Amino acid sequence: MKRFFKYGANAVITILLVLGILIFAILISKEHYKRFDLTENKRFTLDDKSVSVVKNLKKDVDITVFYKGRNFKESSVNLLDQFKYYSKMLNVKYLETNRNPLAARDYGLVDPNSMVIKSGKQKEILTNIDEESFTNAVLKVTQEKQVTVGFVRGHGERGLEQKSEKDYFFAVEALKKENYKIKTVTILEDEKALDNIDILIIAGPKNPFLESEIVKLKEFVDDGKSLLLLLQPGPEYEQLGKLLEQYGIISKDYIVVDELGERSFRNPFIVAVILPMLYGQHPITTDFKLMTVYPLCRPIILSRRVAPGIRFQPIVKTAGAPTSYAKKFKEKFSKDDIDYIKGTDMPGPINIAVAGTVPTKIEKGEKGEKKDTHKENARITVFGNVNFAANQFFLSQGNKNMFMNTISWLTRQDNLIVIRKNDAKFSPLNLNKKQKRIILTTCLVMLPGLILLAGIMMLWRRK
């Protein structure tokens, strides 16, 4: 009996010791783990923008998840655990709505499954949670000031509210999601039309600008604000051209022809930028490796003679001639018209987009002395293309990333210049009768039949 207890106690202690070591190993691995997302689209990994937003948090963000039932809580836990991996500034609390009705009422919740994201006095409530909505909500509650984007109208620019191919509805929606305030602006509407605008976008104007409008635009740039110009082949940009010339940018009325576009889209007037080396060494395109597509491009030329302090550089360009070149624009081209003519056509590489900075005007005091206004240089980006960010092409390839990164750079939010994740890829399947028969026979007849046959043979042999 004594022997039994001695060995018994020994065994129990050994088991408890081993259990303790294994639990310790599990707990350590819970705190210090590595996660590998092997899905083709890195579907379960936070995209660079989300990581950048939470990593750069400078103040605490309190998240309260109100839940009724398991599903909402589980999906919240799954999502928030990923974010918490990157930041200690996120404080998460889970409350069952039925057990905490007062807290839910204090937040003014309507849906019992809601996530409240709070930082300082700012608050956002989410009822449908996904990575993008959460990131944007964090961005909203932590941003000091909401950036206002003004879309100029009055010269036949692209519409913002329509979902037609040429409009900018998707681009505007993407901007709103990232907490940009959107306004449409008529430059000469009143004296202060541009006062509260941080970045001005002129998307595909067809009609000429008035000289007084150009003066206003110049003042806007001199004030250190940002400008995004999206041009297209065809219109004569007389006044606008003159403004750009002051910054060393020349935009001739040519149209770019691209062999890659011809091969990929059967349209020589679509520029497809595939090689990373065709993106410039600029913050907008650092590490940018996605393909971008630009239908109908106007070449953007950088002049060597510019005023001191003005610095522009290409961010997107085409391959060299004869793969890419530009021809004088005309409304209709026949098949023979598009061949490269040396000496007549503008040879590639051709700039599709340029970005740069312009020094702000130094204000002078009453006695003529320079006044230190602490204004940063104005940022300008000019695309010789307007269609890449229009509804038809905005979600194609890396176009959305190119547009959003340009906006982030222009608004000086360099931490948001990242690659945003695309949605999971859809692969349709249309099984024909033969394929169906093969699958059905293999799975339900051949494979089980083979095993059955092997079993019968074994029994036969034993007999």
Place this chain on the structure above:
Amino acid sequence: MNTFHIMRKELRTYFNSTIAYAFFLIFLFIVGYLFTFTIFQYSDFSQLAIRNPMMMQKLNPAQSILTPLFQLMGFLLIFLVPVLTMRIFAEEKKLGTIELLFTYPVTEMQLVIGKFLASTAILFIMFLFSFVYIILFNNVFAFKGAEVPWGIIFSGYLGIFLLSLSFMAFGMWVSSLTSDQVTSALATVGGLLLFWIIGSAQSQFTNPVLVGIVRQLSLVNHFQDFTKGIINTHHLVYFICFILFFVFLTVQVLEVRKWKG
């Protein structure tokens, strides 16, 4: 060497009885049925999705076909693995052959590992057979020009293999506790079901420590990531610890014989 001999003897027993064949047949037939049904359904949904962009975003072959396939395999193994493990020690105990086994120069550890490896080999062969579905899947989608989701295939198989080894380690321990095969099988199914569904009880607890324990104990919580194409080292460590613990417990149970007298 002893371990290897025991493994060979066990494998011979499996293949000279109907157990291995019945095990393969039931598993492959049910998984095959689900695979066929899911891929046909995916094909039908694809036709609808082409006309509906909202549906299009949700249809992805890896997520719609492979993830449920691996999840079903996991659930099915709760009922199938006990068939494999019920006889490991229970039968030997009932027939009295376990005493005979210990007259050979073999340690408890060698015996347990030998038997465990033999069952592992059976599972490995079964998963090799199931790779036919992956070949069919790849042929059908490669034909449509889609990329083969090797990542999710690899992580799914790794997850299902670790899960089945965990089931087996648990089943082997239960088998070492009894001399009745039916009791062994039923107790294993019950225990595994408990480990499977315990995660769903977490919403009933408000105490974060209890929630944490329940989440950790749930095998589903650790398995699900693998089926989605995610490999998390924490889950790997959990499964390895689970397997090691029950293998160790089995050795301890067999050693009781020595001092119980």
